[in-house]
Amino acid sequence: MAVTRDEVISWIKAYSQVIAENKDYLTDLDSAIGDADHGANMHRGFQAVLAKLPVVEDKDIGTILKTVGMALISTVGGAGGPLYGTFFIQASTKLQGKMELTLTDWAAALEAGTIGVVNIGKASVGDKTMIDALNPAVQALNGTAGQELSMTEALKKSAEAAEEGMRGTIPLVARKGRASYLGERSAGHQDPGATSSFLLLDTAANVWAKR
Amino acid sequence: MKKLINNPEEVVLEELKGIEKAHSDLVKVHYDPNYIIRADAPVKGKVALVSGGGSGHEPMHGGFVGKGMLDAACPGAVFTSPTPDQMLEATKAVDGGAGVLHIVKNYTGDVMNFKMAADLAKDEGIDVEAVVVDDDVAVKDSLWTAGRRGVGLTVLMEKLVGAAAEEKRSLKEIADLARKINGQGRSMGMALTSCTVPHAGKPTFDLPEDEMEIGIGIHGEPGRARMKIKPADEITEMLMKPIVEDLPFKSGDKVLLFVNSMGGTPLIELYIVYRKAVEIAEKNGLNVVRNLIGPYITSLEMAGASITMLKMDDDLIKLWDAPVKTAGMRWGI
Numbered sequence: 001m002a003v004t005r006d007e008v009i010s011w012i013k014a015y016s017q018v019i020a021e022n023k024d025y026l027t028d029l030d031s032a033i034g035d036a037d038h039g040a041n042m043h044r045g046f047q048a049v050l051a052k053l054p055v056v057e058d059k060d061i062g063t064i065l066k067t068v069g070m071a072l073i074s075t076v077g078g079a080g081g082p083l084y085g086t087f088f089i090q091a092s093t094k095l096q097g098k099m100e101l102t103l104t105d106w107a108a109a110l111e112a113g114t115i116g117v118v119n120i121g122k123a124s125v126g127d128k129t130m131i132d133a134l135n136p137a138v139q140a141l142n143g144t145a146g147q148e149l150s151m152t153e154a155l156k157k158s159a160e161a162a163e164e165g166m167r168g169t170i171p172l173v174a175r176k177g178r179a180s181y182l183g184e185r186s187a188g189h190q191d192p193g194a195t196s197s198f199l200l201l202d203t204a205a206n207v208w209a210k211r
Numbered sequence: 212m213k214k215l216i217n218n219p220e221e222v223v224l225e226e227l228k229g230i231e232k233a234h235s236d237l238v239k240v241h242y243d244p245n246y247i248i249r250a251d252a253p254v255k256g257k258v259a260l261v262s263g264g265g266s267g268h269e270p271m272h273g274g275f276v277g278k279g280m281l282d283a284a285c286p287g288a289v290f291t292s293p294t295p296d297q298m299l300e301a302t303k304a305v306d307g308g309a310g311v312l313h314i315v316k317n318y319t320g321d322v323m324n325f326k327m328a329a330d331l332a333k334d335e336g337i338d339v340e341a342v343v344v345d346d347d348v349a350v351k352d353s354l355w356t357a358g359r360r361g362v363g364l365t366v367l368m369e370k371l372v373g374a375a376a377e378e379k380r381s382l383k384e385i386a387d388l389a390r391k392i393n394g395q396g397r398s399m400g401m402a403l404t405s406c407t408v409p410h411a412g413k414p415t416f417d418l419p420e421d422e423m424e425i426g427i428g429i430h431g432e433p434g435r436a437r438m439k440i441k442p443a444d445e446i447t448e449m450l451m452k453p454i455v456e457d458l459p460f461k462s463g464d465k466v467l468l469f470v471n472s473m474g475g476t477p478l479i480e481l482y483i484v485y486r487k488a489v490e491i492a493e494k495n496g497l498n499v500v501r502n503l504i505g506p507y508i509t510s511l512e513m514a515g516a517s518i519t520m521l522k523m524d525d526d527l528i529k530l531w532d533a534p535v536k537t538a539g540m541r542w543g544i
Contacts, residue, residue: 027411035290035430036411037265044288073327074244077265077291079320082327120323173355179355181349184434205261 001151002100003208008061009053012068012206016046018198018203029192033179037078039190045084047081060099063108063138079177080193083117083130089117103151107141110158110201114138121176128174128186130193136161137201152209159198159205166190166198212407212414213511219409223286230273237277246293246301247273248283258376258385259283259305262369263288263298264321267408268429271366271508274539280373281314281537282307287445288415289408289511290430299330300380302337310338310382314369316361317345319378342389344368346398346519348457349426349435353400360428363471363519364396366507369533370395370540371531374533392521397457399426399450399478400517402473403440406431406510425449427517429510433469443480447487450518455495462496462519467531469502476516479506484516492520501531507539 010143019026019042027039051070056067063193072080091113098105114134123129140161144154169191177193216222223245230247231240238247246263251258261287262272273479282305287293302311311332315325322343344361348455351359368523372389380388402424404415408431415431418424426435441449459468470485472478481504492499500523508517519526534543 011431016496031411031415035265035432037288037291038517041288041291044536074296077287077294077320077324079292079318079323080292081292081320082323147454168247175355175357177357178428179429179433181360181428181435182483183351183356185433187437 001210002102003106005061005064005099005153007208008064008101009057011204012049012053012064013205015203016050017042018199019046021200026192026196028188029195032189033174033182033186034186034192035178038063038196041076041080042077042196045072045081048061048072050074057178060095060097061101062094062096062098065089065095070205075109079121083121083193086116086120103141103144103154107138110134110141111138118159123176126172126192128169128172128179128191129176130191130197132169132172132191133162133197133201136165150210155205155208159202163203166194169194181187212412214407214409216409218509219412222380222409223288226266227286230538236272237536237538241300241304244300246283246285246297246299246304248304249277249281250302252282252305252429253307254282256309256498257307257379258309258382259302259307259311259366260369260376261285261298261301261305261311261312261372262365263287263293263301264316265292265430267511268508270506272369275366275369275537277535277537278378278544279533279535279537280369280540289410292318292324295324295327295331298325299331302328302332302339303335306337309379310340312372312382312385313341314365314372314389315341315343316365317343317358318358318360321361323519324473337469338382339385340347342386342393344393346393347400347428348397348453349428362400362429363398363469363508363517364393364521366469366471367396367469367503367519368392369534371527371530373535374530392527393519395458396521397454397520398517398519399454400428400473400515401425401446401450402427402434402513402515404514406474406513408511424488424515427515429508431510431513443483444487447484447518448491451488454518454520455491458522460497461523463495463498463500465500465528466492466521467501467503467521467523468492469507469521470500470504471508471517471519472506472513473513473517474506474515475512478505481516484518488518500528
């Protein structure tokens with residue numbers, strides 16, 4: 001059971017829609033412990049991604065995701081641009097030439113993307129960042145290895161782990177990014193980056209679920 | 212929200228068009244990617260200075276492009292770091308063959324985007340150095356934070372290093388000078404109100420009428436602590452104390468004292484603060500040799516002020532006094 005190239009494109013388009021719908025929510029989260037620009041930045045970035053997609057719609061999955069990453073780097077700005085851009089570019093390195101994703105492919109890509117984010121952002125789990133959603137998702141996926149789960153079930157477990165990680169950021173004191181300037185005051189608020197990361201994986205789980 | 216804007220999505224673009232019309236004698240504006248360069252760029256044989264950051268801090272950085280200060284400024288979306296292609300293209304546009312210095316405020320996004328741009332520029336054969344400004348004493352510089360923010364000292368750095376570049380000092384000398392300046396300046400800010408980011412439509416945080424935020428940055432985020440508002444003299448004490456103690460400034464030091472409006476606080480109040488800040492400086496044995504008072508590094512319409520103090524010496528005093536001709540700062544020409 002695999003996810004096709006066209007289903008990967010559907011995921012990106014669906015996420016752009018999710019971001020558009022959640023722009024104000026992400027902005028609110030980023031107002032509590034940041035500078036209120038995460039929603040607008042991600043929306044701008046993914047609108048630019050949508051504009052670039054037609055050019056690569058017939059290419060392999062690696063090329064598509066690399067294009068997504070580069071579009072984000074040149075339009076999102078802030079920390080989100082380099083972080084999300086690197087996530088997609090690094091994920092794409094595991095998917096060169098592929099026209100479909102197996103669960104193993106996706107696990108490798110998600111892990112590579114997450115490692116990429118850690119390499120440039122230097123965040124650890126518990127710092128109250130997107131890593132707090134991405135890392136559990138990677139662990140959950142890797143944990144399904146021997147279990148003979150369907151793609152749908154594995155993606156669902158991974159998204160649930162990301163959701164738990166996202167909610168887990170609420171009590172944390174931020175140690176990275178703008179929220180860290182607030183010190184203890186950052187506790188009690190959900191991290192906007194962890195939220196947009198959870199939404200990314202949740203959208204994948206929904207779009208790629210086989211009925 | 213009440214702002215003098217049109218479509219919130221077009222704020223930066225329309226601002227750039229206005230700058231282009233107003234200051235064509237000083238700067239050229241490039242769009243897609245967006246950057247502002249001095250009208251006579253590239254200046255051959257001179258180290259070029261490139262900075263940038265989110266919009267919303269005007270006059271920093273676009274208002275500081277011109278003779279004696281920056282060669283290029285890259286404006287991001289409001290409060291959002293600009294993207295690597297902006298800095299890359301700006302670097303190429305102002306490279307005069309003597310190397311380029313990136314002045315980068317210490318924010319996660321700024322540092323990452325500037326680093327990507329510097330790497331790309333180096334790949335194209337341009338000699339690029341970067342200096343990170345991290346003067347804010349409100350944030351503990353520790354493993355547990357993103358490090359100290361780059362705030363008021365950035366303005367002073369751009370002026371001082373800009374003058375050094377006009378003297379045709381080398382890239383290494385200028386980078387060393389910039390790091391020296393970074394090492395001997397400290398800042399602290401406070402807010403009486405938050406500010407409203409155009410696309411957000413409402414203030415970033417709610418501050419009750421009788422409260423203030425201490426230890427703020429320049430992006431409208433809450434500060435380190437919130438408390439009941441106090442009179443200006445007490446606030447000035449609360450800002451000056453950590454600045455003096457952190458460096459620490461010592462009796463006999465010559466200093467430049469910079470009282471900055473966050474955008475919404477008028478000059479009448481800044482002078483009240485300055486009066487008290489000088490008194491505190493002198494009580495600590497400091498000799499205030501130069502000053503800067505006004506809105507230079509702002510946070511949209513936030514009411515509040517920040518103080519920056521920089522230890523000076525004869526060379527820095529000479530560089531400060533050197534001519535500068537930009538929209539946001541002009542003397543000697």
